[in-house]
Amino acid sequence: MANYVLTLTCDDRPGIVAAVASCLAKHGGNIVEAQQFDDHETGKFFMRVAFALESALDDFTAGLAEEKRRFGLTCFLRPTLQMRKVLILVSKFDHCMGDLLYRMRIGEMNMECVGIVSNHPKTSLNLTLQENIPFHDFPITKETKPEQEARIKTVVEETGAELVILARYMQILSDDLTEFLSGRCINIHHSFLPGFNGAKPYHQAHERGVKMIGATAHYVTADLDDRRCVGRDRWSST
Incomplete structure (x- = not known):
């Protein structure tokens, strides 16, 4: 028995979940986890299904092709154990990057x-977890932003990175780079950002007497496990 993750998106309409579940059941698939999200602003439907499959994968994908045509699905299917290639972007604050690298080292994150x-x-970074990971120092100014982002694109293409993580990368991506990374980028930022605009949101929150802090992961239509998101933001207190 093999394990897979299926992510899909399409225009929202009745019957999508039932169709996918029926297709899996018909081909001996056992759903172990399922999530879905309806975006009322765009009318789009997103779904992520983790499942175990006893029969041949080709049989299931052939059946799924019928549902793809029926609902206009955009699907991505991968083995659960398939390791994802990740490129991390960071500025001076390296605690988010350090957490990712530590979780990768202990096998908690399959990347x-x-x-x-x-x-x-x-x-500028204090961590020692980088080991033999290639490090690219790309300084940026307002005038050199296009050239700097072009170098980032080159690294993405040369490394085959499937996901780019902005781990406290304190730069606003241009429309061009955002479009280039569409479907394969996630941004980790402090949870105060929406409530305290401008510089030093933590300092502003402290002055206001806020007692709880956390982090928000904002998806640019992607997450670590999948090439399409099923939600917009996740927040966790620390």
């Missing part, structure tokens, strides 16, 4: 970090 890109020198 391979193929590189780290920073707009500051390696000496």
Whole structure:
């Protein structure tokens, strides 16, 4: 028995969940986890299904092809154990990157970090978890932003990175780079960002007497497990 993750999106309409579940059941698939999200602003439907399959994968994909035509599904299917190639972008604050690398090291996150890109020198970071991961120092100014982002694109293409994580990368991506990374980028930022605009949101929150802090992961239509998101934001207190 093999385990897989299926993610899909399409225009929202009745019957999508039933169709996918029926297709899995018909071909001996056992759903072990399922999530769905309806985006009322765009009218789009998103779904993520983790399942175990006893029969041949080709039989299931052939059956799924019928549902793809019926509902206009955009689907991505991968083995659960398939390691995802990840590129991390970071500035001076390296605690988010350190957490990712630690979880990768202990096997909690099934990923391979193929590189780290920073707009500051390696000496600006304090962590020792980088080991033999290639480090790219790409300084940026307002005038050199297009050239710097072009270098990031090159790293993505050369490393085969499937997902780019902005781990406290304190730069606003251009429309061009955002479009290039569509479907394969996630941004980790402090949870105060929506409530305290401008610089030093933590300082602003402290002055206001806020007692709880956390982090928000904002999806650019992607997450670590899947090439399409099933939600918009996740928040966790620390």
